[in-house]
Amino acid sequence: MTQPDSPDTLQRQLAEQRYIADDTVATVAFLAIAMRRPLLIEGPAGVGKTELARQLAAACELPLIRLQCYEGLDESKALYEWAYARQLLYIQLLKEKVDALTDGATGLREAIEALARHEDAFFSERFLLHRPLLQALQTPEGAVLLIDEVDKSDPEFEAFLLEFLADFAVTIPELGTVRAATPPVVVLTSNDQRDLSDALKRRCLYLYIDYPAPELEESIIAARVPEAGESLRREAMAFIREVRALDLRKPPGISESIDWVRSLGALKLETLAGPRLRYTLSALLKHHGDLRRAIDALTPAP
């Protein structure tokens, strides 16, 4: 891994990877890496939370391991699970061997005892499904562990995470304790749908990413869609501002802006003046009513 030596270095490195981080983002991300503290990022959808984790991994030259959270996510999906079906399959295929093992046994108890002596074979790494959290512990050079959208998981899972983050070790009863050789850089994201527990927050550094200021958004677009010329970009930014000023159900976020400007490039439009503008807007607005409204208000009749 390579560790940035200052927030500035990190900021430059991210910019080279075409991720535009303002001073706050660069500073807090730097601290998270330097102090090896989990980083909790909150903010509305589409402001680049997930992308930041990805780019941090690239900047540190570490693999990215991602755990996407959802309602009902539990340890078996996050940490590890025994490959039950596979174990059964092996038993089926090796039926004769199993029979042979229990051959001399006279009663049920004896048969079980005979089998138990071979339990190790079935509860070994071969039959272990490594889920993201376990993978993050077992990557020798360390990793960036992205725990995406924690707010979607259940409070019980949050409690489990807290434990995991405290010692970066897990105990698998059949195999023993797995401890991280190099603790991962952990990034948690939340769309802020509900409050996370105070205990979890206390363990983390906190970063809130808001919708970007116009200049920042313009640099993001310049970085992400370099093929769009400056004048088109300017025009597009002004247009997006007008769109956002409409009373919309879902105003376009950064990723929509990027997609849209990209589509303008693909259509080889050099200016927004013209009848084709309206056909591009579905990249910007994903809600039918919003699209109608923007077309009516902002585009010339065909």
Added chain:
Amino acid sequence: MKRLMADFAATLRSAEVPVSTAEVLDAARAVETLDPLQRDLFRITLRATLIKSQRHHAVFERCFALFFDPEGAPAVAIDAPAQAPDDAPPSPPEELERRWRQQEVLSEGADAAEEQLQEALREMLDRGDPRALELIRGLATGALRDVPQEAREGAFTGLLLLGRRLQAARAVGRLREALRRFAEATAAERPALEEDAQRWLAARERRLDEAEALLVDDVRARATRTFTAAERQGLRGRNIVELYLRDRELLVEVMQRFVRKLATVHSRRLRRRRRGQLDIKRTLRASLRTGGAPVRLEHRRPKRRKGDLVILCDVSGSVRAMAQATLAMIHALAGLWDHIRVFAFTDDVEEISERFAHHDPEEVLRWVMEAPLFSAPRPSNYGRAFRRFEQRYGRLLGSRTTLMVLGDARNNGHLTEHHLVEGWQRRARRVLWLNPEPATAWDTGDSEASAYRPFCTEFRACTTLGQLEEFVAQLR
């Protein structure tokens, strides 16, 4: 440094921002990781380590400015008479003194200012020289004569001041550590000196405490004064309508907090119930696919009948504020109901469920607080509005429906048509009425509270945020 952080944390806590000791230690550690002389870096670092919710960012910025910015920092008169310390350190054996003088304290690479500071501190420690105390204070507040004039003005002062104060705090910390190490080493080498060394250490530590207190005291005093009882106590006791008229921003902020809290509590409540018992039949059926081995455990999905909610809100004049606040809170609890229908009325009804149902909580809040629910405000006519509601939507009320009316029952002298409410109570599961006026105002002027009240399962006053929160939290 830790002391400075702890004091800053105390300021935050006095403004109702929760900060734990672990976080204070984190902040101190983080600051040492970075170049603290860059003011913004310093601010961002403190914020990331001490503040764990965006809702507290505004308060943080206020506290930070108070605590670390120079405006209003009282200039220190360098030549003011300083009090001589009354407990001069006990004269220790010669040997202790001699050893201490040889002790190196300053770290490598310290600049002139730091050296000066360190000198002053040591002076103060060793002789109890009051002038040294003043010097420290001067260094810490940027009021020293040797600070160049141009540096004292403009934005740079803040940086300089901050830097000085941090330097001073660091110097004190370093000295304290050196003292402790020294006392320990001495005791280890010469056990005979142990007791003296302890006493000697204690006296000096007291002096350091004094110096440190000087570094933060006046700023802290200023900061805590700003967040007195006024802000801390009783947002819950504040009158909704008054808040709405006087300080809408604050109301929105508080509502956001309430709404968020409700959403959190509520999501826990729902989750707890989600997983049902093991469903043996389905588990066995599923196991057929895996050769009879129950690879997959199936759970019974708990059936929940949640019921419907119909809300009728008076959006004329003064009721609006309460209606809006209530709607925002109910939205946070939308998951408790199968369907929610919302109707606004003045002298007619209009359904506004659609927007209510689709937006995320923050947006609904903004919408109900800012957008007019009805295009033109008209005086209310409960009788007429109720008639219209009965004609058009009366069929919505069934045995699983809760009907909630938000209104002050001020009817401008029109027909009350309370028999309609009587009928609703019979058909619906219950009728709840929230009145933004205190009970003492009921039936005064054109209020018809008593006409409707007998027909409501519950009819209660809801004037403060606290009452509203309580009501909504119990709603099921």
